[in-house]
Amino acid sequence: MEPELILVNPWIYDFAAYDMWAKPLGLLYIAGYLRECGFKIHMIDCLEVHHPGMKDISSTAPPVRRSYGTGKFWREKVAKPSPLKHVHRSYSRYGITRQLFINELKKIKNPSAILVTSLMTYWYPGVRDAITLAKQIHPDVPLILGGIYARLCPEHAKKFSGADRVVSEGSLNGLSSLQNIIGQAGILLPKKTPLTWELPYPAFDLLHRLEYVCITTSTGCPYNCKYCASRFLNPVLYRRKPDQIVDEIRYWHSDYGIRDFAFYDDALLVDSGRHMDIILNELIRLDMDLRFHTPNALHVREITPDMAKMLHVAGFRTIRLGFETSDIKQHYDLDGKVSEGEFENAVQNLRDAGFEKKEIGAYILMGLPQQSVASVKNSIKTVGKSGATPYLAEYSPLPHTPLWEKAIEHSSYDLVSEPLFHNNTLLPCWDEKKRDRVPDLKRMVREIRQMD
Ligand code: SF4
CATH class of the missing domain: 3.40.50.280 (Cobalamin-binding domain)
Known part of the structure; x- marks a missing residue:
């Protein structure tokens, strides 16, 4: 045995x-x-x-x-x-x-x-x-x-x-x-550690009643946003071959009847000419009537008119964008991933391609050290005006991220010795006065969601 x-x-x-x-x-x-x-x-x-x-x-x-x-x-x-x-x-x-x-x-x-x-x-x-x-x-x-x-x-x-x-x-x-x-x-594992793309498919079949499957086409991210641990966790960007991804999707669909797929990539659309364009074109050609979702945000500058059309035709139904803030200076300081006008263009491209407002969510970071409530408010307004749906993403301070030291400095909690204080519900890097304004911010978000 x-x-x-x-x-x-x-x-x-x-x-x-x-x-x-x-x-x-x-x-x-x-x-x-x-x-x-x-x-x-x-x-x-x-x-x-x-x-x-x-x-x-x-x-x-x-x-x-x-x-x-x-x-x-x-x-x-x-x-x-x-x-x-x-x-x-x-x-x-x-x-x-x-x-x-x-x-x-x-x-x-x-x-x-x-x-x-x-x-x-x-x-x-x-x-x-x-x-x-x-x-x-x-x-x-x-x-x-x-x-x-x-x-x-x-x-x-x-x-x-x-x-x-x-x-x-x-x-x-x-x-x-x-x-x-x-x-x-009594089992000898191979001496060489397998590379991501050499691994067999994840064993989703061991779970009960599969409703969806999560796919990763790559590990790592070329950005190094100060609030994110991606660079620490996956320092090198690896990509699986496009045909491997399509084969895996076909496998779960044909053998297990799966129609919903969630991409877990940190940088799904980066360098798409050599990667995601090929995957999307093949998925469009195969026309399997599938639905795709991107709970990990997409980079807004990668959403060109052509990319938006391909995503729509291929069957993407849940788009999340890494907007984070409308404050371009803050982008410059923290992540460098959104420049003036790029977010609005991305949303317009998605809307032109046929995506509805409720299908396009934009994450807004809230609770960063030294971030003002007014800056979050402006970000919510910008998302509302753009024709996307705002989603507040409360900041969780993480060890080994470039922002960690600043988070410690600006928190009244002992972040170093108690990881329970990393909980984003606490907004651990905001003071009481700012936290008291959160219900207002949540109300703004609700109102925008209810508007047509
Ligand atoms: S927040 Fe997104 S873009 Fe920035 S480093 Fe993390 S995964 Fe990459």
């Missing part, structure tokens, strides 16, 4: 969470790779909305689902951790029940190792909870923690997560340290 591994995507603990095509893509890639190496993989995704076990175990109504596979998660209110006691909002564990998680862990009698991933730094209570339970059920099994929290806050993770090993070098590089642990299982 082949040796078994348990792979875990832990719960989210937060004030709010929403499933905008949220799947643990990195973990699913690792699952696909380790399966190909000869392991039997047991995937436990604590965020699975369609886990069949929830029907028997949960007394609450199933979460409301919306269009294209998005919607709410299962949710249970829990006590706030003491550093967050002052926040007047309820705090929840999002995902399946703890009992169902325990039941799933008990089904696997003799795993060789348990691999746990992590995402936002301030969601570590979910990571710790999953690890504590896994250790109770399988006390002698090595447990390895990877993912974004492990990479951005390795010292915190080593101290508080309960994992036997914290992999802070990146998921794929981390596979080599996995070899030492699972060596006893």
